[in-house]
Amino acid sequence: MSGESTDEFEVYAMRYAHRESGVRAEHFYGFDDCQDQLSPMDFYVWAAISPSTTVIVDAGFTPQTAATRGGGREYLRTPMETLSGLGRAADTVEHLVITHLHYDHVGHIADFPRAEVLVQRAEYDFWSGPMADRGDYAHLSYKSDMDYLAGQLDAGRVRLLDGDTTVVPGITTHFLGGHTPGMQAVRVKTNKGYVALASDSSHFYENFQTDRPFAIVDHLPSMYLAFDKLRELASTEELIIPGHDPRVMERFPAASPELEGFAVRIA
């Protein structure tokens, strides 16, 4: 397999934070028989690496956010530090795909200073619009993060996408909606086949495997259709990577002995 194509990538899930104390009632749409049962969550940034290119998917939240937001969010290690353990420096990354603009996916954009930031226009418009200040939405996205992004858009570093887009040969983004107005997934060509980085179009394996959406909903039918789309995008179901499932760390091997608990190699 090796050497026959230049557009195949290695894919890593980099775990930067953990929350043990969540319960199922917070994480699954509608009534659940086991609402009070613990539902631990991991927080990830993903890296797709080829000899010549590094593409980062999402930008996590910061240690400061973990401290001020509380809720049992335990910060483990910055994604930039884990990335350096994979042999790539954050300040050399050229492409940063943001799957959606919730606070736990945008906090470290400034730490990838040379990267073009790719986000769906529908997502940007929603979170820079009037609804972002309302109730629960104000809790899901921070004005400081959006102000930073707006400045970067003015500076020409942000590309607003109108649907499916090729990032580089071998990596494409796919508009899904559902969880948020401009939610997108990322497909990466690897030597195992196509990996679908679902991000929060399926927080857990259980979401797409049991047709059970997450609790935070923008458009419910689109959340169901996103599960179908993930199956289309990935070469096998094992290569659909959910956005917050601790099982990802168990299903795939550590990227290296030093990165045990911080990064796994998906393909």
Ligand SMILES: [Zn+2]
């Ligand atoms: Zn998330």
